[in-house]
Amino acid sequence: MGGDHGAETVIGGAEIASIRHPDVRFLIFGDEATMRPVLDKYPRAAAVSEIVHTSVSISMDDKPSQALRRGRKTSSMWLAIDAVKTGRAQAALSAGNTGALMAMAKVILKTMPNVERPALAGLWPTARGESVVLDLGATIGPDAFQLVQFAVMGEAFARVIFSLERPTVGLLNIGEEEVKGTEQVKEAAQMLRSAGLPLNFHGFVEGGDISKGTVDVVVTDGYTGNIALKTAEGTARLIVDFLRSAMSSSLMSKIGYLFAQGAFRALAKKLDPRASNGAIFLGLNGIVVKSHGDTDAEGFAYAIDVAIDAAAADLVQKVAADLALLDGFQPTRGAQTPNSTTEESEAAVS
Amino acid sequence: MGGDHGAETVIGGAEIASIRHPDVRFLIFGDEATMRPVLDKYPRAAAVSEIVHTSVSISMDDKPSQALRRGRKTSSMWLAIDAVKTGRAQAALSAGNTGALMAMAKVILKTMPNVERPALAGLWPTARGESVVLDLGATIGPDAFQLVQFAVMGEAFARVIFSLERPTVGLLNIGEEEVKGTEQVKEAAQMLRSAGLPLNFHGFVEGGDISKGTVDVVVTDGYTGNIALKTAEGTARLIVDFLRSAMSSSLMSKIGYLFAQGAFRALAKKLDPRASNGAIFLGLNGIVVKSHGDTDAEGFAYAIDVAIDAAAADLVQKVAADLALLDGFQPTRGAQTPNSTTEESEAAVS
Numbered sequence: 001m002g003g004d005h006g007a008e009t010v011i012g013g014a015e016i017a018s019i020r021h022p023d024v025r026f027l028i029f030g031d032e033a034t035m036r037p038v039l040d041k042y043p044r045a046a047a048v049s050e051i052v053h054t055s056v057s058i059s060m061d062d063k064p065s066q067a068l069r070r071g072r073k074t075s076s077m078w079l080a081i082d083a084v085k086t087g088r089a090q091a092a093l094s095a096g097n098t099g100a101l102m103a104m105a106k107v108i109l110k111t112m113p114n115v116e117r118p119a120l121a122g123l124w125p126t127a128r129g130e131s132v133v134l135d136l137g138a139t140i141g142p143d144a145f146q147l148v149q150f151a152v153m154g155e156a157f158a159r160v161i162f163s164l165e166r167p168t169v170g171l172l173n174i175g176e177e178e179v180k181g182t183e184q185v186k187e188a189a190q191m192l193r194s195a196g197l198p199l200n201f202h203g204f205v206e207g208g209d210i211s212k213g214t215v216d217v218v219v220t221d222g223y224t225g226n227i228a229l230k231t232a233e234g235t236a237r238l239i240v241d242f243l244r245s246a247m248s249s250s251l252m253s254k255i256g257y258l259f260a261q262g263a264f265r266a267l268a269k270k271l272d273p274r275a276s277n278g279a280i281f282l283g284l285n286g287i288v289v290k291s292h293g294d295t296d297a298e299g300f301a302y303a304i305d306v307a308i309d310a311a312a313a314d315l316v317q318k319v320a321a322d323l324a325l326l327d328g329f330q331p332t333r334g335a336q337t338p339n340s341t342t343e344e345s346e347a348a349v350s
Numbered sequence: 351m352g353g354d355h356g357a358e359t360v361i362g363g364a365e366i367a368s369i370r371h372p373d374v375r376f377l378i379f380g381d382e383a384t385m386r387p388v389l390d391k392y393p394r395a396a397a398v399s400e401i402v403h404t405s406v407s408i409s410m411d412d413k414p415s416q417a418l419r420r421g422r423k424t425s426s427m428w429l430a431i432d433a434v435k436t437g438r439a440q441a442a443l444s445a446g447n448t449g450a451l452m453a454m455a456k457v458i459l460k461t462m463p464n465v466e467r468p469a470l471a472g473l474w475p476t477a478r479g480e481s482v483v484l485d486l487g488a489t490i491g492p493d494a495f496q497l498v499q500f501a502v503m504g505e506a507f508a509r510v511i512f513s514l515e516r517p518t519v520g521l522l523n524i525g526e527e528e529v530k531g532t533e534q535v536k537e538a539a540q541m542l543r544s545a546g547l548p549l550n551f552h553g554f555v556e557g558g559d560i561s562k563g564t565v566d567v568v569v570t571d572g573y574t575g576n577i578a579l580k581t582a583e584g585t586a587r588l589i590v591d592f593l594r595s596a597m598s599s600s601l602m603s604k605i606g607y608l609f610a611q612g613a614f615r616a617l618a619k620k621l622d623p624r625a626s627n628g629a630i631f632l633g634l635n636g637i638v639v640k641s642h643g644d645t646d647a648e649g650f651a652y653a654i655d656v657a658i659d660a661a662a663a664d665l666v667q668k669v670a671a672d673l674a675l676l677d678g679f680q681p682t683r684g685a686q687t688p689n690s691t692t693e694e695s696e697a698a699v700s
Contacts, residue, residue, distance in 0.1 A: 063529075125588075126588070127588055127591065137524055140524075140531065140532055141532060141533075172577060173577075174487055174490070174572070174573055174576040174577060179413070181490065181573065182490055182491060182573055183491075206576075206577070206580050207576065207577040207578065207579065207580025207581035207582075207583070207584060208580040208581070208583055208584035208587075209584070210581055210584060211581070211584040211585050211587070211588040212584060212588075220577075222524070223524055223531065223532055223574070224573065224574050224577055226524040226557065227522060227523075227524060227556070227557040227570075227574055227577075227578055228557065228577055228578060228581045229557065230556050230557025230558040231557035231558070231560055231561070231578045231581050231582050231585075232557075232581050232582065232584075232585040233557070233558055234557060234558035234559070234560060234561040234562060234582075235561050235581075235582040235585040235586055235589075236585055236589060237558075237561070238475075238476070238477055238561040238562075239586060239589050239590075239621065240589075241477065242617055242620050242621065243593070243617060246610075246613040246614065246616050246617040246620075247610060247613055249612075249613050249616065250612060250613065252609050252610065252611075252612060252613070253609070253610040253612065253613035255606075255609045255610075256605075256606040256607065256608070256609030256610025256611075256613065257606065257610060258606070259602050259603070259605045259606030259609060260596075260597060260602065260603040260605075260606025260607060260610070261602075261606075262599075262600060262602060262603065263596040263597055263599050263600065263602075263603035263606065264596065266596050266599065267592055267593060267596040270592050270596075271589065271592065
């Protein structure tokens, strides 16, 4: 029911994904009267989907606390996540309200041992392919140890999603020297260097390293990660707008555009934000994937790919096993930072 | 003596700037044996320049504390800033070591009343033209009141540099709602709303708003601002690389490129990072402008433009007058946050 374009996006995405993944099956939570006519248009999706009817849905402007009050045990979002908890589904996906999704996912699935706050990890196009960047906005103001947890979780996700044995991990900072940056980042780097974790820690990386693909996993706090992501998206949009208006600025440029159409199509494909769609909440006892609200069926299908890859590779078990390696670390810092409450998460997600 | 290309960039830039600003005069600080032959190649610059010889220069890898020890009262960087203090120059420019430049500028020029930490403000290309973004890395972890100071200083700079009467000011955050973001950002927004300052406060803006040009002045902390800037630069580089390889990927695309050459030239001009060169330290009793280290003469000339515009418009006096409006504000928070020391600034600048 969520996202800017509703059932068409979700069910159209299921249609595409069911071609790529013939074994996948979908539970589609929402209003049957809305869903059924759309599903009837997509025969492949219809063949592998079951509609689970509910008339309650979370709106895009509901605050997480409102969503939890109104949507508890009844809303399509709640029921989809709950299906992961009960084992009826292996992953939940939504194009809806991010804050509500995170709040519900935390309440239903709970955080794993050795995780205090979840992180939202996304794929970022780079010169070398793609990197994982986390946190993209789930946790504001994590401390050093929480950043270490993000590093461990992000590394596990990169292993799974990129089929890499030892992905490299970098901490986002304003310079590569050890004296630079916030206290949290400096302390996290020390922990990662000394923890004896089986983790390929590169050290600090800068903003420009993200799209260079200097490391496979870029770790940062949710405030910085969210701003970096939206700044990059905005920059890309601006340049594409400049390019578009340049190519239509004269007869010559229009002729040039015609000749180079194939190249522009290839470029558009490389810059297609839909291919990076699908951010995953890490640190919860189950897989929950967030699709951009304003994507289309093709974009939603990419988010489904992320969910399927994560589920097929037992990501939750892998993350949990890696986090267990932090057991020896936790006592040194104590438990000053409890998991954030719902009200905190309300402030934390964009 | 600073920057990646040394005297050629600086003196070549002076040549270009002296055409645009026939009244400008330059004091060029550095090794005369290096400077003189370069200056001899640029007749316009030579006619309006005087070399002030010193054999001491700060290297790009000197830490700020080292630079202060080694370069105090003798280095080209120190002498250039000192010329601003003594009134011999109206502005100092450097393409050298940013951290050293800030540390020296603070020691020599001191911060203004009502400013605890300086901010580095730069120009950011947007869909509407350009915006001012600050802080780009001078101050890590400013508190709410310091963000308010940045807002006041950035607004004054935007008035001067864009010739705007009432530039709009936004606080960078991860959403527009009041519940989102760090405590500092939320508190700063409240102060800006209630301060009764003659400042056109727009509220929160997100990463994507920077290149949209939603506001004329984007205020953030130095850690986030530095990462946002470098992320945007990296994104732009990646897209330009993609575009370049797309246009040379086939015979057809190469022919298309030939037809559209004019359009590509116009695009390259719009995306030229040199045009946004020149970040200014705000909050000091004098004008100090930092050029990118890896720019060329044309880029350095843009940084000279910033310095000249700021000096011609009495920016320092305007910033000081605006900051005086914060007089009533200061007591409510007390003076818990002293100006950062040199060692702190060493950690603070990228």
